[in-house]
Amino acid sequence: MVRHLVAVLLTLLIVAPAHAAGPKRIASLNLCTDQLLMALADPEQIVGLSPYARDADRSFMAEEAKKFRLLSGTAEDVLMLEPDLVVAGRFARRATRMLLKGSGLPVAEFDIARSIAEAKADISRMGELVGHPERAAAANGRIDAALARARAAATGHARTVLAVSRRGWVPGGQTLTNDLLNAAGLVNIAPKLGFRTGGFASLETIVAARPDDILVAGGGDTPEDQGQAFLLHPALTRLYPPARRIVMPERLTVCGGPMLADALDRLAAAAGRLPP
Amino acid sequence: MKADGRTRAKTFGAAAALGTGGPTLALTAVVLVLFVGSLAIGPVKLSPLAVAEALAGQGSETARIIVQEIRLPRAILSVAIGGVLGLSGAALQGLLRNPLASPALFGAPQAAAFGAVLAISLGLVNVLSFALPIAAILGAFLSVFVLLAVAGRNANLLLLILAGLALSSLAGAGTSLAMNLAPNPFAVLEISFWLLGSLEDRSFRHVALALPFIVVGATLLMAQRQKFRVLALGEETAQSLGVDVERLRLLVVVGVALGVGGAVAVAGTIGFIGLVAPHLMRPLVGWDPAKLMVPSALAGAGLLTAADIAVRLIPAATDVKVGVLTAIIGVPFFLWLIVRERRALGGGVS
Numbered sequence: 315m316v317r318h319l320v321a322v323l324l325t326l327l328i329v330a331p332a333h334a335a336g337p338k339r340i341a342s343l344n345l346c347t348d349q350l351l352m353a354l355a356d357p358e359q360i361v362g363l364s365p366y367a368r369d370a371d372r373s374f375m376a377e378e379a380k381k382f383r384l385l386s387g388t389a390e391d392v393l394m395l396e397p398d399l400v401v402a403g404r405f406a407r408r409a410t411r412m413l414l415k416g417s418g419l420p421v422a423e424f425d426i427a428r429s430i431a432e433a434k435a436d437i438s439r440m441g442e443l444v445g446h447p448e449r450a451a452a453a454n455g456r457i458d459a460a461l462a463r464a465r466a467a468a469t470g471h472a473r474t475v476l477a478v479s480r481r482g483w484v485p486g487g488q489t490l491t492n493d494l495l496n497a498a499g500l501v502n503i504a505p506k507l508g509f510r511t512g513g514f515a516s517l518e519t520i521v522a523a524r525p526d527d528i529l530v531a532g533g534g535d536t537p538e539d540q541g542q543a544f545l546l547h548p549a550l551t552r553l554y555p556p557a558r559r560i561v562m563p564e565r566l567t568v569c570g571g572p573m574l575a576d577a578l579d580r581l582a583a584a585a586g587r588l589p590p
Numbered sequence: 591m592k593a594d595g596r597t598r599a600k601t602f603g604a605a606a607a608l609g610t611g612g613p614t615l616a617l618t619a620v621v622l623v624l625f626v627g628s629l630a631i632g633p634v635k636l637s638p639l640a641v642a643e644a645l646a647g648q649g650s651e652t653a654r655i656i657v658q659e660i661r662l663p664r665a666i667l668s669v670a671i672g673g674v675l676g677l678s679g680a681a682l683q684g685l686l687r688n689p690l691a692s693p694a695l696f697g698a699p700q701a702a703a704f705g706a707v708l709a710i711s712l713g714l715v716n717v718l719s720f721a722l723p724i725a726a727i728l729g730a731f732l733s734v735f736v737l738l739a740v741a742g743r744n745a746n747l748l749l750l751i752l753a754g755l756a757l758s759s760l761a762g763a764g765t766s767l768a769m770n771l772a773p774n775p776f777a778v779l780e781i782s783f784w785l786l787g788s789l790e791d792r793s794f795r796h797v798a799l800a801l802p803f804i805v806v807g808a809t810l811l812m813a814q815r816q817k818f819r820v821l822a823l824g825e826e827t828a829q830s831l832g833v834d835v836e837r838l839r840l841l842v843v844v845g846v847a848l849g850v851g852g853a854v855a856v857a858g859t860i861g862f863i864g865l866v867a868p869h870l871m872r873p874l875v876g877w878d879p880a881k882l883m884v885p886s887a888l889a890g891a892g893l894l895t896a897a898d899i900a901v902r903l904i905p906a907a908t909d910v911k912v913g914v915l916t917a918i919i920g921v922p923f924f925l926w927l928i929v930r931e932r933r934a935l936g937g938g939v940s
Contacts, residue, residue: 480776482791514909517791518634518656536716539780540858543717547793549659 336445337398343387343410344403345373346569347424350437351401352378353453353572355444361395371532374565374573389413399443427570429493430457436570453572460575461497464582468499473585475500475560476507476520477529478550480541486512491567494574495529498581521549527584528554531564560584613874617888621669624895628665629657631902663797664789667856668895668912670797671789672863674804674849676890677883679864680871681811682734684818684879685842688750689872690927692865693850694920695751696737697758698730699859702851703784704761704768705729711772718795723803727851733757734843787858787913789898796856803852808887810845814838818879860913862920863890869927 340355341362342348348367351360352375365387366372367379385391389410392400397419402411404423415421422443427433434454441450477491478484485491486509487502495502503525507515520528530545537543544550566577630641636653643649644657675693682691693699709715709725716722740753765784769777817838821828825835853860867889868882875881894916901910 481779516633516909517660518632521655521660522634522652524652537718538716539710539774539776540717540783541776541779544791546718547660547791548795549655549793552659553655 336443339395339397340399340401340444341385341392341395341397342367342401343385343392343407344401344424345369346403346426346571347401347440348379349374349569349571349573350424350440351444352382354437354441354446354449356446357381359444361397362392370565372564372568374569374571376565392419393417401440401443427490428488429490430461430497430570430574431493433457433490433570433574437572453575456572456575457578460578460582464498464578464585467582467586472499472501473526473587474503475527475529476503476515476523476525477562478515478520478545479531480539481544482514482516482520484509484512484515486510490570490574491529494567494577494581498578498585500527500581500585517544517547517549521553524553527558527560529560529562531562613871613885614888617885617892621888621892621895624892624899625665625669628668628895628899629661631899632656632661633902659793660791663792663794664898665895666797667789667792667800668898669891670801670804671853671857671860672867672894673887673891674808674853675860675863675894676867677808677811677887678846678849679866679890680868680879680882680886681814681818681842682846682864683868684815684821684882685839686750687822689869690751690865690931692862692868693730693734693846694758694859694861694864695924696754697733697756697761698846698850699787699854699861700758700761700765700785701733702726702730702847702854703859704764705732705851706855707765707768707784711768711774718799720799723799723852723855726855727803727847729761730851730854731843731847733761734846738839738843782911784858785913786911787854787860787916788909788911789857790909792856800852800856803848803855807845807848807850807852810841810848812883814841814845815880815883818883822879858911858913860894860916862916862924863894865927866920866923867893869923 336355336359338359339361340351340359342351342360342364344364345366348363351363352367360382362383362385363379365384367382367384368376370376373379385395387407387410392410392414400411400414400419400421402421402423404425411421411423422439424436424439425432427436434457437450437453437457438447441447441453475495476484477495484504484507487505488511492502492504503523504512504515507519507523509515528550537546560581562577562580566573566580629645630636630638634656636644636656640649640653641657644653645662647654647658678698679692682693682696683689685691703726705728706722706726708729709721710717714721715725737750737753737757741750762785766781769781769784774780817828817833820831820833821835821838823831829835868886870889870893871882871885875885894912897915897919898912901912901915904910
């Protein structure tokens with residue numbers, strides 16, 4: 315109910331563009347707005363993307379992003395570009411956004427999507443902003459179809475899962491990851507461990523809680539830093555061999571966007587396995 | 591002449607060893623208690639019985655994994671690292687005949703971290719390969735070597751501390767820069783690891799990585815202990831008694847580098863154990879630098895293990911780094927030492 319209200323409010327907040335074509339030149343300051351922009355806008359509309367847009371690990375459309383110019387993420391080059399619209403995240407680079415707004419540029423801010431519903435609302439909003447609501451509706455339709463497939467695939471006996479990132483970071487109950495897991499019929503045990511938005515779980519806590527599977531971002535086996543070494547600790551690798559690790563690349567879950575359809579399909583495949 | 595000096599030193603040693611039995615035994619007991627405590631304490635509450643069962647390979651699988659694979663390596667590392675840091679401090683203080691000498695003040699851990707981070711950020715190694723401790727050891731060796739070269743033979747206190755400060759600042763800045771330049775989006779978190787030090791969630795792979803170097807380094811340092819006693823009589827006297835001071839200096843630097851480098855490669859920089867441990871032991875075992883070595887190692891092991899238990903008991907949302915705790919204890923201690931040394935040197939205290 316609340317989610318619907320949020321979605322409705324977000325849609326109401328959008329000042330519907332009078333002309334169907336939308337703004338001509340749009341710059342993005344955030345990895346997630348990059349994804350929405352590339353998915354929904356015409357290539358000619360995009361004048362610049364955030365510095366991480368081409369990072370293949372985190373950016374779903376990293377390949378696509380090579381076509382566009384990368385911005386430094388600071389105010390200077392955005393001001394030089396004089397775009398018609400700047401899209402940005404609500405949390406990072408506050409000073410940059412203030413400066414841009416102060417200089418009279420229209421800045422549309424997007425919150426971090428904490429659920430599939432919020433992600434869909436963001437897609438609709440971006441669709442309106444760029445003047446292509448039909449593309450947004452199609453993207454949301456694909457997510458709904460993936461949701462239906464995931465529900466159909468979910469077996470009666472739900473597997474318990476804990477999403478574990480580097481250094482033991484665990485996304486909590488009020489996160490997109492949690493919503494995705496639930497949608498696929500998997501039970502995220504993070505809320506039960508007391509994580510609301512997220513936090514660091516010690517190795518001992520994970521071993522003691524013993525979920526059926528863990529959700530990890532990569533299948534890599536060389537730790538480039540101590541944060542990754544956490545996921546390769548013998549206690550975890552023995553309890554969770556590759557067969558018990560659901561690999562979900564970060565680029566599928568870090569943002570709310572059209573890529574959620576792929577994320578759901580992956581989870582549905584994992585949930586279809588019977589618990590041992 | 592040389593052989594004569596050695597025999598004499600050995601005779602001294604045998605006589606002196608008698609006096610340290612009591613404190614050494616007591617310290618060993620304390621370290622053992624802390625080691626067991628380190629196995630019993632963690633985020634998951636386990637009863638002492640469950641811990642004992644898990645150690646013996648009985649009990650639930652969960653408890654076995656927690657005790658044997660998570661807590662045991664951590665406890666072994668804290669004892670080994672604390673021990674070699676205490677030993678390094680005592681050795682450096684013996685070598686320089688200066689109570690303010692210690693690996694951390696010489697920038698050795700910071701330089702070791704820089705060596706390790708450089709190797710990682712250049713993409714040469716990953717954090718579980720043997721090249722990592724070797725890179726860290728090279729960093730530590732370089733810093734102590736440069737420091738001793740800068741400070742010269744009759745190391746003046748002020749010179750040592752200033753040179754050490756410069757070296758550790760440089761190495762710390764280098765570490766940050768190397769992490770920032772590496773294509774690692776988590777650089778800030780990783781820098782905090784290398785500069786603050788932690789033993790959280792280590793495994794036996796880390797033990798295997800560090801322990802060989804720590805053991806060799808500690809053995810090397812222990813083998814020099816009689817020479818420190820002779821050296822206490824002054825460099826010329828030591829020379830005439832058959833101690834090759836240049837060689838001794840090199841061996842100590844190598845020993846410290848091996849110990850500190852191995853430690854830093856798996857735990858990041860942990861400071862001030864090497865400074866504090868020998869000082870705590872001096873009132874107990876006297877001023878003989880040879881007698882000080884084993885108790886200092888034990889005190890270091892006990893201090894670090896106690897600190898590592900404390901970080902698990904402090905209620906905090908995210909883990910407190912053990913290096914933070916040792917610095918919080920160590921720096922005021924260091925200040926107090928400076929004040930005391932100033933008095934001892936008659937350095938203008940009214």
